[in-house]
Amino acid sequence: MLKAHQAQVASTIKFSWVDGPGNRYVLFLQGCNFNCLACHNPQTIPLRTPRANEMTVQEVLEEIRGSMPYISGVTVSGGEATVQHEFVLDLFKEIKSRKEFKGLTTFIDSNGNAPQEVWIQLAPFTDGVMLDLKALDDAKHIELTGNSNVVVLDSIRYLDSIAKLYEVRLLLVPGQNDSDRELIDTAVWLRGINPEMRIKINAFKTHGVRALARQWPEASDADLARYKDIVN
Amino acid sequence: MTSLENIRSTVNDSKFTYRQRIAQLANLAENLLDPPPVRKQCTDALEKRIICDMFEGNAPYRPRYLLPDYKKVLDNGSVFLELPAAKDFDDALAFLLIMYSATPSITGYPVYFGDLDTLLLPYVDGLSDEDLYAKLKRFWISLDRMFPDAFAHTNLSPVYNRVSQMIFKLERELLQVVPNISLKVDPVLTSDEYILDAVTTVFACGKPHFINDVMMQSDLGSQYAAVSCYNSLKIGGGSHTLVRINLKKTAEECNGGVEKFFETTLPFYLDLTAELMESRILYLVEESGFFESNWLVNEGLLDLEKFSPMFGLFGLAECVNILMEQEGDSGTYGHSIAADDLGYRITSFIADWVSHRKMPYCDGNDGYAFLHSQSGIDLDLDVTAGTRIPIGTEPPLIDHLRTVSRHHHLFASGISDVLSFDETAVKNPQAVVDVIRGAFKSGMRDFTFNLDSNDFIRITGYLVRKSDLAKMPSARHSSTFLGAGSVADSHVNRRNVKRVMSAESSPSTSS
Numbered sequence: 168m169l170k171a172h173q174a175q176v177a178s179t180i181k182f183s184w185v186d187g188p189g190n191r192y193v194l195f196l197q198g199c200n201f202n203c204l205a206c207h208n209p210q211t212i213p214l215r216t217p218r219a220n221e222m223t224v225q226e227v228l229e230e231i232r233g234s235m236p237y238i239s240g241v242t243v244s245g246g247e248a249t250v251q252h253e254f255v256l257d258l259f260k261e262i263k264s265r266k267e268f269k270g271l272t273t274f275i276d277s278n279g280n281a282p283q284e285v286w287i288q289l290a291p292f293t294d295g296v297m298l299d300l301k302a303l304d305d306a307k308h309i310e311l312t313g314n315s316n317v318v319v320l321d322s323i324r325y326l327d328s329i330a331k332l333y334e335v336r337l338l339l340v341p342g343q344n345d346s347d348r349e350l351i352d353t354a355v356w357l358r359g360i361n362p363e364m365r366i367k368i369n370a371f372k373t374h375g376v377r378a379l380a381r382q383w384p385e386a387s388d389a390d391l392a393r394y395k396d397i398v399n
Numbered sequence: 400m401t402s403l404e405n406i407r408s409t410v411n412d413s414k415f416t417y418r419q420r421i422a423q424l425a426n427l428a429e430n431l432l433d434p435p436p437v438r439k440q441c442t443d444a445l446e447k448r449i450i451c452d453m454f455e456g457n458a459p460y461r462p463r464y465l466l467p468d469y470k471k472v473l474d475n476g477s478v479f480l481e482l483p484a485a486k487d488f489d490d491a492l493a494f495l496l497i498m499y500s501a502t503p504s505i506t507g508y509p510v511y512f513g514d515l516d517t518l519l520l521p522y523v524d525g526l527s528d529e530d531l532y533a534k535l536k537r538f539w540i541s542l543d544r545m546f547p548d549a550f551a552h553t554n555l556s557p558v559y560n561r562v563s564q565m566i567f568k569l570e571r572e573l574l575q576v577v578p579n580i581s582l583k584v585d586p587v588l589t590s591d592e593y594i595l596d597a598v599t600t601v602f603a604c605g606k607p608h609f610i611n612d613v614m615m616q617s618d619l620g621s622q623y624a625a626v627s628c629y630n631s632l633k634i635g636g637g638s639h640t641l642v643r644i645n646l647k648k649t650a651e652e653c654n655g656g657v658e659k660f661f662e663t664t665l666p667f668y669l670d671l672t673a674e675l676m677e678s679r680i681l682y683l684v685e686e687s688g689f690f691e692s693n694w695l696v697n698e699g700l701l702d703l704e705k706f707s708p709m710f711g712l713f714g715l716a717e718c719v720n721i722l723m724e725q726e727g728d729s730g731t732y733g734h735s736i737a738a739d740d741l742g743y744r745i746t747s748f749i750a751d752w753v754s755h756r757k758m759p760y761c762d763g764n765d766g767y768a769f770l771h772s773q774s775g776i777d778l779d780l781d782v783t784a785g786t787r788i789p790i791g792t793e794p795p796l797i798d799h800l801r802t803v804s805r806h807h808h809l810f811a812s813g814i815s816d817v818l819s820f821d822e823t824a825v826k827n828p829q830a831v832v833d834v835i836r837g838a839f840k841s842g843m844r845d846f847t848f849n850l851d852s853n854d855f856i857r858i859t860g861y862l863v864r865k866s867d868l869a870k871m872p873s874a875r876h877s878s879t880f881l882g883a884g885s886v887a888d889s890h891v892n893r894r895n896v897k898r899v900m901s902a903e904s905s906p907s908t909s910s
């Protein structure tokens with residue numbers, strides 16, 4: 168077991184404009200409990216790798232200080248952020264309790280594969296979660312990620328019920344999970360939970376993915392237009 | 400010195416409009432006169448372009464920048480113009496256009512249109528949105544067509560209001576080069592909604608600039624405006640002249656390393672810069688008769704007591720790199736703490752020097768010049784604007800902001816850094832708001848950003864349409880020519896990182 172005050176870190180970004188609202192400091196934690204065929208950063212999947220850096224909460228806070236006063240907040244991404252949830256909790260507690268970080272928002276970018284107890288612990292110190300849904304159909308989900316989506320769907324329902332779900336992201340891969348039927352079902356299911364839910368569509372790109380997925384076609388502009396049309 | 404050949408080629412120059420030819424001819428005539436007297440060392444430094452008078456002309460007969468008190472004239476009317484006080488919105492718009500046409504300047508066009516939202520707000524009560532839109536639109540088009548000079552500048556107040564909202568809407572619709580716009584940003588009074596509206600407008604047309612209202616007010620008082628390109632000055636006053644020192648060339652004159660630079664080389668050339676300014680101010684105030692005869696002065700719309708000249712500097716980056724090399728250190732400006740610290744030592748030294756060098760007729764700043772980080776002209780080859788980091792060598796945004804922003808508090812009359820953002824900004828405009836607010840919190844004075852994908856390219860503080868450059872030579876805006884020079888000389892269209900080189904004035908045109 169990892170000590171909570173030390174994290175395996177894949178990388179950090181001082182200014183990010185694509186990881187939640189506003190300009191954000193982003194901490195990419197190492198390690199993921201899925202094994203997605205379409206993963207853009209497969210090197211972040213193993214928890215232990217010589218490529219990762221160990222960082223303490225204090226070291227991360229020091230880096231965040233370096234991004235201030237230019238940022239809206241901090242996003243923890245991955246890998247899968249919740250694999251090292253104790254560290255995330257310690258980090259967010261510090262951010263929320265210290266005066267110097269007043270006003271910073273805390274976001275988690277997650278694959279949703281974390282039990283409710285984890286969210287219960289994190290929720291008081293977390294402003295929002297951006298959650299990926301790889302497929303609504305469980306068999307398809309297992310095919311794409313190597314895991315069932317039962318926990319993910321629970322996470323979506325739970326986080327929405329406590330108003331901590333910032334957005335759900337769909338990574339759509341042509342021919343894999345982008346049929347009209349799948350998209351309609353997914354949109355209906357999500358809007359059934361919350362008609363106002365923010366749904367973000369990410370188009371599949373082969374950049375960074377492993378050999379098998381590299382043979383899949385990238386989503387075209389026409390695909391993207393169709394996705395948006397159905398989902399919104 | 401002007402030759403008959405210069406005059407002939409100007410008269411026959413088909414790439415100038417009629418009005419541009421007149422302005423150029425006036426310049427040539429002025430330069431038949433001897434310049435205001437200075438010592439030989441000063442003339443030598445001027446010839447070597449270590450110091451530079453911005454080609455303002457040999458006989459300054461109007462201040463370089465002047466900011467008439469438009470509020471006063473709208474309220475009181477003008478004897479000279481035979482106009483009563485404005486009573487309604489139509490009056491105010493017509494009055495302002497008349498004012499602009501009667502305002503002298505170094506470019507022939509006004510450098511300041513007033514803080515237009517503040518000026519017009521008292522007249523919009525009872526006006527429907529449709530009427531406001533239609534009337535303001537005609538006015539806005541008139542500004543661009545009658546005063547086709549991208550230096551002509553308006554400011555907007557920190558509080559979001561009907562007029563500023565309509566101005567941004569029109570800007571996004573009309574996509575004009577004129578007017579240049581600065582938005583005064585207050586950390587509390589200026590809402591995120593307002594800044595977002597402004598940021599979205601930059602995405603469309605490259606305007607406005609964002610300026611740190613708190614910092615400006617503490618340096619210049621509440622009655623100030625940013626005019627032309629990043630020149631912040633007092634309303635009701637202005638700047639007699641802008642003279643600048645080329646820090647790159649100054650460093651090249653020094654061969655004894657950093658300490659010698661501070662002890663002898665730099666003070667020597669600062670003194671010559673001041674001498675040149677002084678002689679130009681004396682001519683303007685004591686010989687030209689401007690302050691005795693001009694109607695703006697006579698009607699109390701301009702006051703010599705609100706004037707101070709601008710002491711400009713540029714080429715800090717190269718200066719630092721040359722001195723670092725003399726010291727045997729390979730660190731460069733923007734990439735080394737030692738180099739950045741040296742840069743700051745230089746600007747602090749100059750700021751201190753300027754704040755102890757008395758100048759005549761400079762009550763606008765208690766008897767001293769205002770320090771200005773000059774953003775360049777299109778003759779500036781291989782030398783970087785003001786205190787900027789050279790094009791193509793900019794570090795990541797956060798380091799970039801850190802390197803440049805520490806200088807900003809020293810330059811009361813303006814400093815600029817143009818940041819270039821990519822398409823991710825468009826999807827997350829709040830991120831831009833965060834960066835702007837953060838920049839002002841950490842001491843930036845002026846914040847300008849470009850979006851790479853629109854039709855506008857910002858050369859210094861002013862805009863040129865890429866499509867106009869393609870149409871050369873027959874562009875309607877004088878400043879487009881300056882832009883053309885800049886594009887050719889500083890490889891603006893090759894820039895791959897986040898900023899453009901700049902030009903404020905050129906000897907081949909009259910600005």
Ligand code: SF4
Nearest residue numbers: 199201203206246278
């Ligand atoms: S959940 Fe994300 S990080 Fe984990 S394997 Fe899938 S795509 Fe990669």
